Amino acid sequence: MEKFIGKSVKRREDARFLKGAGKYTDDIKLPKMTQSAFVRSPYAHAKILSVDISEAEKAEGVVAVFTAQDGCGEYGVPCGWQVDFKNGETMREPQHPLLAKEKIRHLGEAVAIVIAESLELARDAAELVEVEYEELPAVTDPKKAMEEGAPLVHDQWPDNAAFDWCIGNDRADVEAALATAHHVTEVEYHNQRLAPNAMEPRSYIADYDVNADKWTLYTSTQNPHLIRLLLCAFALGIPEHKVRVVSYDVGGGFGSKIYHYTEEALLTWASKEIGRPIKWTSDRSEAFLTDAHGRDHVVHSRMGFDKDGKIVAHLTDEFCGLGAYLSTFAPAVPTYLHGTLFQGVYTTPLIHLNVTAPFTHTVAVDAYRGAGRPEATYLLERIISKGAQEMNMDPTEIRLKNFIPPFDGVEQPGYQTQVALQYDSGNYHGVLKRGLEMLGYEDFRKEQKEARENGRLLGVGFSTYIEGCGIAPSAVVGALGARAGLYEVGQVRVQPTGKVSVYTGAHSHGQGHETVFAQFVADKLGIPMDDVEIEHGDTEQVAFGMGTYGSRSLAVGGSAIVKSIEKILEKGAKIAAHKLEAAEGDLEYAEGKWTVKGTDKSVSFGDVSLTAYVPHDYPEGLEPGLDFSSFYDPTNFTYPFGTHIAVVEVDPDTGKVDLKRFVACDDVGNVMNPMIVDGQIQGGVAQGVGQALLEEVVYDEGGQMITGSYMDYAMPRADDLPMIETDRTVTPCPHNPLGVKGAGEAGAIGSTPAVVNAVVDALAHLGVTDLQMPLTPQRVWKAMQN
Amino acid sequence: MKITVKVNGVAYTHEVEPRISLTHYLREILDLTGTHIGCDTSGCGACTVTMDGKAVKSCTILAVQADGSDITTIEGMANGNEMHPIQAAFKEHHGLQCGFCTPGMVMTAADILKNNPNPTEEEVRHGLEGNFCRCTGYHNIVKSIRHAAEQINS
Incomplete structure (x- = not known):
């Protein structure tokens, strides 16, 4: 009998996708289906003075117009994770209404839904809804949101914090170790806000069957059962056994389609009101304004080393923006999915992370490919490379000095970190060694030296990452604030x-x-x-x-x-x-x-x-x-790891970064289908490179988004990237029957700091020690001039 | 307005609103939902079809502008169950994951190879500039298109 595990079996899915026969939600048409359009706020923070729907209701083809006055779910959509304040105060958890009633808290928040016989007629009528606003000052930066006198996102609390949180060793011990360290490296930066940008915009069809008293929700989600649970038990309070949630083909998620969104619940509610199916498909502008974003951490961190380059302590303070409302997983992202990775692959004996997580007048921030781990990895891999640069050490040498020794989790026990988790198995030396072979490190340094002599700026950057996935043991996450099993x-x-x-x-x-x-x-x-x-x-x-x-x-x-x-x-x-x-x-x-x-x-x-x-x-x-x-129910998380290496050339005249090579040696445990694992890594790397070089969601001071289209938000294109060179080592996961660790996010987690480290390396002889992402030509050029 | 369009070899005549896009016409009126809408502003290329043999972004062509033209969509690429060499190459080289950008990629690839039957990696990447893929990092799309070129040329 032919065996299939470990073979690059071609995909069964492909025939339908390649022939244009995929069944994405927007492709579905139901009998008597209506279309809908939302009336969205043009302000980030405003009082709603009045909403006049009378003209819209009279418009051609309009079936119904609903506002918050129509009683569409009093509770709103729920948050699935609770992280309380360090002092014991309960997490501040605002209601997240399906339609805004009295106040607007982020740009694009919906005020009304217009349902009509066609999409054009729904959009025409939406233009006729008259909303009177009183614009209020907004705050969009997470650090500024915590300053005295910052505009409040939710008036019922004295400041914008949703919670604060810390993890690791006692802060005083970490500070004391830093005070006596041989060398302290410091970084301060903004891990910028990103838009996930799945190519399929969110799309929903709600269909209430009056005769059966049952609902069907077709939705572009990553987790249909979770949506049904949140919809039934919280958002609408309708019986779960009478609701069917279907998500056939979904055009990419990257986290952004995990969450229970207000539009899903509102359509489900409205379908019963009108007794007909309703479709809504986001357009790209709405996607930028209303899909949950990722990252948005303002970071200040110090790492102490002894004279040999061994890390002695690591102390970090972060402001992590959550947006105006708490999205489904949002509180977990800058905390348990983030701080628990601060050990990295290093034997750092003292670690402390302090997080302040404020509301801001922006759309929600939640998990985006990697969810908290890319932010942790970026910090660790940047600061250790910066430390090496400051101490005139090779970036691979400093890593080798600090690596946790290999352990398989069977003969040798798992590695107990300073930040709660116990790693399952790892061989961090192995992936670095293989990565360096793939790169040809010694030859590269010679080439770099020669290039510099000829005025060319070549650089290499490393990232030896670890991540935690395969989420998650229910009892563990329950103790950490999850409101569901995993x-x-x-x-x-x-x-x-x-x-x-x-x-x-x-x-x-x-x-x-x-x-x-x-x-x-x-x-x-x-x-x-x-x-x-x-x-x-x-x-x-x-x-x-x-x-x-x-x-x-x-x-x-x-x-x-x-x-x-x-x-x-x-x-x-x-x-x-x-x-x-x-x-x-x-x-x-x-x-x-x-x-x-x-x-x-x-x-x-x-x-x-x-x-x-x-x-x-x-x-x-x-x-x-x-x-x-x-x-x-898994007994532990899984911990894939790897070495990512970027080679870049910087144009000395313009500061433009050319990514010349990208080498990824990953260890995701046992591999079922190498072709698919490679594909996951390649795609993840492209997203990580996107963060390093191109992407950023920018809100201005008033909360207007100035990167709300593909003209302004720089997505990675085919000619921004080289072929991604992949290879693997295999360290099986000791605690699940397939020995697998997971490969979906590794590429996005490992790659970003490798690229930034490479650009800094290319410019190191000019005195450049750090750069703010994304590394636009303007930023790089400016750094070169200083 | 009345338009007559040939789509995948079949002639259609319809009365359409002047404001609807060619994408909308294909998806909503002809039920050819293989052509996808990723941005509606010609930024992402998911809606790419060929019009009189040239790749166009159907979201920024009005249906009325397509009057009298010959359109091929993704549904017109395979010959029954036999996939076009570009489609076959995408399957062979894992040139797709979620599949949403794929129809646009395949139609753009057809245009690239029509104008340049043996493109270099750089030429393929340049030709794909107007098409976004968020899943693959383009690696396997580039491989697929170069492999398709070999197959078509052999």
Whole structure:
């Protein structure tokens, strides 16, 4: 029987996408479906003095116009994570209304929805809604939001903090170690705000069936069950068993489609009001204004070294913007998904991170590819490289001096960090060594020297990252403030003919689950891959699920499926033993059949499946059927790691950065499909390079967004990037059955500091020690002139 | 206004509002939903189709401007179940992940290869400048298009 694990099996998904036959939410048309348009605030902070919908209601084709006065869910959309203040005060958690009632708190906040027979008519009528505002001063910068006298986002609290938080060793101990350190390196910067920019804009269709008293919500989400839960239990208070949430093909997520958005709940509510289906699809301008953003940390950090370059202490203070309301995962991102990575791959004995997380008059900030870990990695990998530069050390030498020694998590125990977590397994020397070979480091330094002599500016930058994913052990995250479990569900239904349907709570929006999951299911059952079908994305088909984010699909979702396969084989063995008239203990399962050890007597998986459903001659007391569902709750996070190396050339006349090479040696544990893992890394690297060189969401002082289109927000294009050189080492995860760690976010986490370090290296002989992202030609050129 | 357009070899005549885009016409009136809307402002290229043999961003062409023209969309690329060599190369080289930008990428690739049957990596990257992909980092798209060129030329 052909084996599939570890092979670059081509994707099953591709045929439909390549023929234009994908089924994205905006492609769906329902009978009697209406279209909708939102009336959105042109101000970041304003009082709503009046809303006049009378002209809009009279306009051609208008079915209904709703405002906050119409009672569309009093509670609003909920937040899924609670982080309380250090002094014990409960997290400040404002209501996040579906439509703004009295006050506007960010640009683009919705005031009214207009529902009409066509999109054009809905948009025409939306223009006729008259809203009178009184504009108020706004604050968009997280540090300024905490200054005395800053405009308040929510008037009921004395300042803008939603919470503050710290992690690590006692601050006084860390400060004392810094005071006596041989050398202290300091950085101050803004880890800038980014727009995730999945290419498919968010799209929803809500369809209330009056006869059945049931709702169907088609939504471009990464986690349909989570949306159903939040929608039913919180936003609208409607019965969960009467709501079906469907997300077929989703055009990229990168975190931005995890969250329960106000539009989802509002459409669901309004569909019952009008008794017809309603569609809304965001346009790109709305996406910039209303999709949750990422990053936005203002950072001040100091790292102390001894005379040999060993890190002795690391102290950091951050202001992390949350936006106007708390999005679904927002409080977790600058805290538990961030501070817990401050150990990096280094033996730093003393670490302290202090976070102040304020509201600002901006759209919410939540998880964006990497979610807190790119911000942690950027800091660690920048500050250690800066430290090396200041102490005249090679950036690889300082890393090697500080690396945690290799440990496999089996023979050697996991590594207990100073910041709560215990790493599962790691070999940080191995990935650096392989990365340096791929680069040809010694040759590069010679080339760099020669180039400099000829007036060319070449640089190399390193990032030896670690990240935590495969989220997450429910009890652990529960203790940290999560309001949900983070297990995953996998159901394996063997059909009477021995064909297998697998239902997973994970969700694919580009990752290729339909292929990869079928690969390991086929191998574990010893049957052809063609006999396995993977289903996801429909709450009516799949029992339950937590969805896909945090690089968890295979590590958690895959493990749930493995658990169900084990149950299938356990029950199958009982049936096989009965058919073979042998003791269960005498059987072995391989190649799709149970064989009596040492004989040629066997029975196939297909025969056992049929017997399970036609139980005429059957073990006594055993239930018919062959169908198992499992909830897998991981015992730990997983910790992928790697070495990313960027080679850049800076144009001495313009400051433009040319990324010449990008080398990524990653360790994501065992690999199911190398082609797909490479693809994930390449895509992640492109996003990380985007942050380093190109991307930034900019709000002006008044809260207007000045990067609200693709003319102003610089997305990475094909000619901004080189081919990405990838390779791997393999350190299996010791605590899940597939030994996998997750590959979805590693590229975005590791790459950004490598690029910035490379540009600083290219300019180091000119006295440049730091640069603010994104490294626009103007910024780089200016730094060169100083 | 009345327009007559040939799309994927089939002639259509429709009465359309002058303000609707060609994308809207293809998606909403002809039900050809393979052409996607990623930005509606000609920034992202997800809506790329060929019009009289030339790649255009259908979101910034009015349906009425397409009157009398010959349009090919992604749905017109395969010959029944047999994929066009560009489509086949995208599958072979994992040139797509979420699939949303893919129709635009394939149509742009067709245009690149029509004008330059044997492009260098740099020429492919330059040709893709008007098409965003957020998933692949373009690596495998570039590989796919160069591989497709080889297949078409062989």
